[in-house]
Amino acid sequence: MDRRVTKKGDDGTSGKERPTLKTLAFMTGLGVTTVSRALKDAPEIGAETRRRVQLVAKQIGYRPNRAGVRLRTGKTNVISLVLNTEHELMSFVSDIIYGVTEVIADTPYHLIVTPYSRSQDPLDPVRYLVETGSADGVIISRTQPSDPRARYMLERGIPFATHGRTDMGLVHPYHDFDNYAFAGEAVRYLAGRGRNRLALVTPPVGLTYHGHTVAGFADALSEVGASEVPFNTVSIDQSIEQIRMRTAQLMRRKDRPDGFVSSAAAATLAIVAGIEDAGLKLGRDVDVVSKQSSELLHLFRRELLVVNENFRLAGSELARAVLGWIGGADPGTLQSLSTPSEVLPYRG
Amino acid sequence: MDRRVTKKGDDGTSGKERPTLKTLAFMTGLGVTTVSRALKDAPEIGAETRRRVQLVAKQIGYRPNRAGVRLRTGKTNVISLVLNTEHELMSFVSDIIYGVTEVIADTPYHLIVTPYSRSQDPLDPVRYLVETGSADGVIISRTQPSDPRARYMLERGIPFATHGRTDMGLVHPYHDFDNYAFAGEAVRYLAGRGRNRLALVTPPVGLTYHGHTVAGFADALSEVGASEVPFNTVSIDQSIEQIRMRTAQLMRRKDRPDGFVSSAAAATLAIVAGIEDAGLKLGRDVDVVSKQSSELLHLFRRELLVVNENFRLAGSELARAVLGWIGGADPGTLQSLSTPSEVLPYRG
DNA sequence: TTGGCAATCTGTAACGTTTCAGTATATTGA
DNA sequence: TCAATATACTGAAACGTTACAGATTGCCAA
Numbered sequence: 001m002d003r004r005v006t007k008k009g010d011d012g013t014s015g016k017e018r019p020t021l022k023t024l025a026f027m028t029g030l031g032v033t034t035v036s037r038a039l040k041d042a043p044e045i046g047a048e049t050r051r052r053v054q055l056v057a058k059q060i061g062y063r064p065n066r067a068g069v070r071l072r073t074g075k076t077n078v079i080s081l082v083l084n085t086e087h088e089l090m091s092f093v094s095d096i097i098y099g100v101t102e103v104i105a106d107t108p109y110h111l112i113v114t115p116y117s118r119s120q121d122p123l124d125p126v127r128y129l130v131e132t133g134s135a136d137g138v139i140i141s142r143t144q145p146s147d148p149r150a151r152y153m154l155e156r157g158i159p160f161a162t163h164g165r166t167d168m169g170l171v172h173p174y175h176d177f178d179n180y181a182f183a184g185e186a187v188r189y190l191a192g193r194g195r196n197r198l199a200l201v202t203p204p205v206g207l208t209y210h211g212h213t214v215a216g217f218a219d220a221l222s223e224v225g226a227s228e229v230p231f232n233t234v235s236i237d238q239s240i241e242q243i244r245m246r247t248a249q250l251m252r253r254k255d256r257p258d259g260f261v262s263s264a265a266a267a268t269l270a271i272v273a274g275i276e277d278a279g280l281k282l283g284r285d286v287d288v289v290s291k292q293s294s295e296l297l298h299l300f301r302r303e304l305l306v307v308n309e310n311f312r313l314a315g316s317e318l319a320r321a322v323l324g325w326i327g328g329a330d331p332g333t334l335q336s337l338s339t340p341s342e343v344l345p346y347r348g
Numbered sequence: 349m350d351r352r353v354t355k356k357g358d359d360g361t362s363g364k365e366r367p368t369l370k371t372l373a374f375m376t377g378l379g380v381t382t383v384s385r386a387l388k389d390a391p392e393i394g395a396e397t398r399r400r401v402q403l404v405a406k407q408i409g410y411r412p413n414r415a416g417v418r419l420r421t422g423k424t425n426v427i428s429l430v431l432n433t434e435h436e437l438m439s440f441v442s443d444i445i446y447g448v449t450e451v452i453a454d455t456p457y458h459l460i461v462t463p464y465s466r467s468q469d470p471l472d473p474v475r476y477l478v479e480t481g482s483a484d485g486v487i488i489s490r491t492q493p494s495d496p497r498a499r500y501m502l503e504r505g506i507p508f509a510t511h512g513r514t515d516m517g518l519v520h521p522y523h524d525f526d527n528y529a530f531a532g533e534a535v536r537y538l539a540g541r542g543r544n545r546l547a548l549v550t551p552p553v554g555l556t557y558h559g560h561t562v563a564g565f566a567d568a569l570s571e572v573g574a575s576e577v578p579f580n581t582v583s584i585d586q587s588i589e590q591i592r593m594r595t596a597q598l599m600r601r602k603d604r605p606d607g608f609v610s611s612a613a614a615a616t617l618a619i620v621a622g623i624e625d626a627g628l629k630l631g632r633d634v635d636v637v638s639k640q641s642s643e644l645l646h647l648f649r650r651e652l653l654v655v656n657e658n659f660r661l662a663g664s665e666l667a668r669a670v671l672g673w674i675g676g677a678d679p680g681t682l683q684s685l686s687t688p689s690e691v692l693p694y695r696g
Numbered sequence: 697t698t699g700g701c702a703a704t705c706t707g708t709a710a711c712g713t714t715t716c717a718g719t720a721t722a723t724t725g726a
Numbered sequence: 727t728c729a730a731t732a733t734a735c736t737g738a739a740a741c742g743t744t745a746c747a748g749a750t751t752g753c754c755a756a
């Protein structure tokens with residue numbers, strides 16, 4: 001009986017409102033259902049109708065409302081990158097982000113950054129994402145051999161990719177840098193320069209690539225007949241000052257190493273500072289092979305020997321992997337390993 | 349007449365589904381409307397009912413469905429950080445991100461990263477965000493004196509904050525580092541060390557802080573009676589190689605500078621390399637004052653003079669500003685300027 | 697007793713989308 | 727010719743939330 005002032009049938013053609021399916025339906029004279037299906041190339045729509053709808057949609061700049069889709073289908077069109085906001089000094093984080101955005105640029109996906117801090121359980125942010133259904137896919141880093149986050153997401157069936165491998169006998173997408181090869185190459189290169197008492201600056205204990213690095217280092221040591229100078233008190237996620245001090249201590253001992261293999265550029269800066277604190281000279285008394293993610297170590301000390309790790313590539317690969325899994329691909333086919341470059345001495 | 353198999357009134361208490369308002373309504377015996385209002389402390393709900401609903405909600409871990417809220421209210425609970433994915437070599441980006449996430453951690457907001465590349469109009473991503481209503485607030489960087497993005501968002505009434513100021517006579521939230529003061533301090537410090545032929549490594553031309561830096565530099569020069577050695581062919585967003593080469597060229601001339609003021613750490617690495625390419629020695633032939641965002645320049649060359657810029661703080665301030673504006677605060681009160689530290693010589 | 701009013705609570709509609717179950721029309725097979 | 731079937735389209739319902747317009751109850755003044 002009583003008609004409301006704002007009645008349902010307003011066709012959305014007035015004013016500057018964003019066009020919706022209803023707008024398109026009105027303009028084409030079709031029903032919303034037909035429009036919806038025409039836009040996603042459903043087979044039961046006539047070819048001409050389809051073209052017509054798509055043309056009009058393009059003309060008026062129709063974009064599906066994300067909230068509508070998400071509410072109806074559960075699809076969020078969101079990828080989440082889960083980051084620890086306290087580790088990783090010289091942050092490769094931006095490179096990963098750029099790599100990811102590069103890949104999702106021409107998809108409907110958005111990238112959200114989900115942080116967690118040292119004090120939290122790394123599982124927390126992942127649990128949050130899954131429980132609230134906030135993302136269609138997740139990228140995690142700081143991967144562990146037996147990673148509770150990977151296990152959790154596998155159980156819930158949510159697509160993800162890990163930066164670094166796991167070792168749980170479970171298959172999932174990952175991208176990893178071949179740290180075993182890196183450490184091996186580094187040792188062989190140092191041995192080739194006559195260095196035979198080598199110390200390793202390891203990745204954080206507990207992460208998978210710590211194991212890979214240590215193994216590559218050890219295997220190559222015995223291969224070339226060099227020996228290890230234990231340096232277990234140091235790993236790359238310690239502070240610059242800590243590493244520097246410990247390095248200086250080490251280098252003042254008479255059984256000091258004549259070569260270092262360092263897993264991160266930031267740590268390398270500290271190692272070099274420690275070496276020089278002890279009055280020794282890089283390239284003469286000791287050589288250092290280091291990974292780096294941007295071209296700055298050669299500027300730092302020309303004597304440094306570097307191997308490049310491309311984090312932008314890692315970001316792209318991880319994004320591709322997650323999207324692939326979401327798209328229904330076999331997770332086992334979405335794994336990639338990046339081979340280290342050769343050891344690069346200073347050129348020019 | 350005919351009852352559907354799946355009928356409306358299923359109360360959502362079966363199985364592992366995420367609880368909704370309907371679930372809460374069923375459990376408390378109230379209507380969904382009442383529950384909804386009870387959760388947001390609406391005044392027309394009885395005190396006891398309110399407590400009861402909130403208790404149950406907490407117990408079963410109710411979280412409002414973002415898509416539902418967003419569809420109904422238009423509120424996205426999203427902040428977007430708009431980034432250029434090609435500039436800024438030594439990326440402070442991660443610090444900004446961490447700063448932002450720190451602030452939004454205990455809010456319902458998510459952070460999405462919206463990239464754009466050199467080839468695109470910087471206005472594109474902003475237009476996209478506004479047109480699709482993808483965010484409640486936006487943070488932009490690489491701010492220009494007359495910034496089309498700021499103007500655009502002001503016109504549309506969407507809350508935003510800029511990293512760096514504008515100069516259009518329009519008021520909006522910003523956070524900026526006082527680059528005028530930085531350049532001035534740097535010049536005065538160099539003058540204090542007897543340097544009087546100074547070169548400036550400027551921020552990218554066109555950005556607001558280029559002007560601030562140049563002005564601070566020029567004003568301090570005349571204040572201390574030093575002179576400028578023009579170095580306009582270089583700015584900090586050029587490649588390492590470019591800067592290095594140009595610096596070496598400059599330093600081989602007889603009218604070379606005896607002091608540099610550098611606006612970014614990455615550029616400083618190149619400057620120093622160029623200086624040394626020309627056979628000169630830092631600290632003896634020339635001094636360099638540089639901004640840095642992490643503590644690495646002192647490791648690089650102990651003779652470097654540094655001023656710290658805290659990008660994590662910038663991220664936090666920007667997030668606070670946007671949230672404040674969204675929350676209804678006066679944009680004019682959401683502006684902050686970060687004062688540079690003193691020039692720090694090498695210690696220890 | 698009655699009317700008015702405040703205090704609480706509730707049903708319905710709507711946001712934009714997709715899916716389900718149809719409907720109408722044309723086409724085919726016998 | 728008629729029924730069966732394919733083709734092309736459509737309305738209604740539902741996802742979870744909030745806003746609007748009531749509805750119910752109890753209490754008090756007249």
